[in-house]
Amino acid sequence: MLFFVETVISGLLAGVMYSLVALGFVLIFKASGVFNFAQGVMALFAGLTLAGFLSGTVPFTHQINPALAMPPWLAILATVGVMILLAILIERLVLRHLINQEPIILFMMTLGLAYVLEGAGDLLWGSDVKVLDLGLPSGASDWLLDNYGLYVDKLEVVAAVVAAVLVAVLAIFFQRTRIGRALRAVADDHQAALSVGISLNTIWAIVWAAAGIVALVAGIMWGAKSGIQFSLSLIALKALPVLILGGFDSVPGAIVGGLIIGVGEKVAEVYLGPFVGGAIENWFAYMLALAFLLVRPEGLFGEKIIRRV
Amino acid sequence: MQEAVSITEARRWGAPSPPILAVNNIEVVYNHVILVLKGVSLSVPKGEIVALLGANGAGKTTTLKAISNLLQSERGEVTKGSIVFDEAEVQALTPNELVRRGCIQVMEGRRCFAHLTVEENLLTGAFTRRDGSAEIKRDLELVYSYFPRLRERRAALAGFTSGGEQQMCSIGRALMSRPKMILLDEPSMGLAPQVVDEIFTIVSNLNQTSGVSFLLAEQNTNMALNFARYGYILENGRVVMDGEAAALRDNEDVKEFYLGIAEGKRKSFREGKHYKRRKRWLA
Numbered sequence: 001m002l003f004f005v006e007t008v009i010s011g012l013l014a015g016v017m018y019s020l021v022a023l024g025f026v027l028i029f030k031a032s033g034v035f036n037f038a039q040g041v042m043a044l045f046a047g048l049t050l051a052g053f054l055s056g057t058v059p060f061t062h063q064i065n066p067a068l069a070m071p072p073w074l075a076i077l078a079t080v081g082v083m084i085l086l087a088i089l090i091e092r093l094v095l096r097h098l099i100n101q102e103p104i105i106l107f108m109m110t111l112g113l114a115y116v117l118e119g120a121g122d123l124l125w126g127s128d129v130k131v132l133d134l135g136l137p138s139g140a141s142d143w144l145l146d147n148y149g150l151y152v153d154k155l156e157v158v159a160a161v162v163a164a165v166l167v168a169v170l171a172i173f174f175q176r177t178r179i180g181r182a183l184r185a186v187a188d189d190h191q192a193a194l195s196v197g198i199s200l201n202t203i204w205a206i207v208w209a210a211a212g213i214v215a216l217v218a219g220i221m222w223g224a225k226s227g228i229q230f231s232l233s234l235i236a237l238k239a240l241p242v243l244i245l246g247g248f249d250s251v252p253g254a255i256v257g258g259l260i261i262g263v264g265e266k267v268a269e270v271y272l273g274p275f276v277g278g279a280i281e282n283w284f285a286y287m288l289a290l291a292f293l294l295v296r297p298e299g300l301f302g303e304k305i306i307r308r309v
Numbered sequence: 310m311q312e313a314v315s316i317t318e319a320r321r322w323g324a325p326s327p328p329i330l331a332v333n334n335i336e337v338v339y340n341h342v343i344l345v346l347k348g349v350s351l352s353v354p355k356g357e358i359v360a361l362l363g364a365n366g367a368g369k370t371t372t373l374k375a376i377s378n379l380l381q382s383e384r385g386e387v388t389k390g391s392i393v394f395d396e397a398e399v400q401a402l403t404p405n406e407l408v409r410r411g412c413i414q415v416m417e418g419r420r421c422f423a424h425l426t427v428e429e430n431l432l433t434g435a436f437t438r439r440d441g442s443a444e445i446k447r448d449l450e451l452v453y454s455y456f457p458r459l460r461e462r463r464a465a466l467a468g469f470t471s472g473g474e475q476q477m478c479s480i481g482r483a484l485m486s487r488p489k490m491i492l493l494d495e496p497s498m499g500l501a502p503q504v505v506d507e508i509f510t511i512v513s514n515l516n517q518t519s520g521v522s523f524l525l526a527e528q529n530t531n532m533a534l535n536f537a538r539y540g541y542i543l544e545n546g547r548v549v550m551d552g553e554a555a556a557l558r559d560n561e562d563v564k565e566f567y568l569g570i571a572e573g574k575r576k577s578f579r580e581g582k583h584y585k586r587r588k589r590w591l592a
Contacts, residue, residue: 100382178436185422185433192420195379196482197408197437303424 013156015262020218021239022254024211030249031183031207034106038114040236045121047219047228050079051130062126083212091205132223159221241289247302328352335390347546358523360537367543369526373492377414409437411489419475423468434485452481473504490522497529530567
């Protein structure tokens with residue numbers, strides 16, 4: 001029994017990590033109907049930038065100058081600044097010229113963007129694996145281990161708290177603010193939004209900046225767990241089944257989807273794995289997503305396709 | 310009483326005040342090749358309803374989109390002529406700036422934000438305003454007083470409301486921007502005659518009480534000419550006829566081609582004056 005609980009908890013916490021990545025996708029998809037393939041690379045780029053600022057790396061030279069090393073809070077703020085700048089650049093240089101194009105063209109754009117960002121990250125900060133040390137707690141929680149015999153990683157608990165805060169902030173932003181309302185309006189109908197005077201350029205810059213900041217949070221959490229390296233950009237692929245399960249345009253969906261995938265993976269690996277020779281964890285999420293596509297294509301919380309009859 | 314009427318008349322037709330909207334001989338090309346408007350000129354005096362009539366594909370919607378500057382997002386372009394709204398050259402402004410200056414379009418087919426509630430839809434109309442939430446709230450009440458049905462449905466998702474309610478919602482949404490002029494594209498489309506009547510009556514009330522000018526693109530010629538003061542008839546991207554609404558209503562050709570009445574009685578399509586039409590209007 002204890003083992004089962006431990007499996008579920010570790011699944012839930014791993015799920016939160018997936019959700020953090022999925023959130024960034026949801027933001028951009030909600031506001032522009034674009035599936036942002038570059039979201040994973042954005043997390044990598046944000047992580048690299050943060051690690052660079054922390055260690056005092058001089059951009060382009062790959063040399064460390066300890067005098068430039070920033071304290072964690074300043075490094076995080078600076079990285080947020082970089083992500084906002086990046087969003088404005090993407091809007092100015094790319095999105096503005098693709099207004100009213102087919103979704104597939106915008107998707108291709110994000111594919112290209114992923115490569116550009118990956119290259120830019122290497123060029124600026126170097127391609128070696130970096131350790132991200134923000135002083136986040138890590139290791140097993142002694143309290144739980146002593147009292148209940150449960151092994152729970154503290155870092156993952158922190159990630160869960162951060163995700164909860166992030167979701168609350170985003171929900172308030174979308175439901176209660178003028179800009180949030182405009183974002184949802186743009187998601188519904190670009191042209192009509194344009195006709196009531198909502199500036200698409202501003203909205204897109206805002207939404208990409210928000211996605212950049214969410215990517216930074218994901219980058220911090222994953223980076224603290226397993227170092228900042230190229231494979232970070234591949235977590236985007238893990239977010240895909242999460243999105244299909246939760247719905248591409250639902251913030252709560254990204255969270256619940258992530259949790260289901262996380263738990264499903266771990267439980268399947270432990271209890272079904274032995275019967276089929278193991279390694280279920282790698283493909284279980286995709287199978288689950290496939291099954292969902294057949295039954296409920298809009299996802300658990302996705303916006304119902306409104307059809308008036 | 311008599312005098313009051315004549316003063317308004319004078320303000321409307323006699324005074325030399327510049328029109329709120331002047332379109333001068335514009336040409337519009339889509340995708341750099343398709344010539345849609347071939348020289349359209351029209352003007353809308355302040356505080357008037359002007360109708361833009363014509364069949365499918367005549368260029369009504371394109372004209373409106375050229376004025377509200379929404380063409381660019383459809384790869385359309387004004388290649389000749391000029392559009393002046395309230396003494397400002399429209400081509401130099403973004404749609405966002407135009408709405409801020411008081412020119413807003415209600416697009417064809419209603420185009421409410423389906424996943425927002427009716428009230429949220431209305432509030433998006435106030436996006437460009439900077440005069441604080443108290444003012445916006447007051448205008449929301451005002452819109453509800455024009456459209457009581459919207460108040461009842463305020464919490465419903467716009468996508469689940471009826472066609473008439475959606476049309477009211479999109480007109481109300483435009484009103485929330487405090488416009489000087491509304492470009493209203495085919496408000497009667499797909500609605501029951503009774504609902505069309507209701508909507509036109511509200512539009513005309515709005516015009517009289519708040520002085521909003523309207524440029525109204527319509528296929529429902531009869532209805533439009535009843536409510537408008539002046540009308541332009543478009544055909545194949547050209548203005549083929551214009552005049553005061555009453556004069557247009559009595560014009561034999563308009564009766565024949567747009568109202569389906571000729572020589573005092575309705576006739577079948579077969580008896581129409583096809584050759585005459587071509588000769589007179591397109592030669």
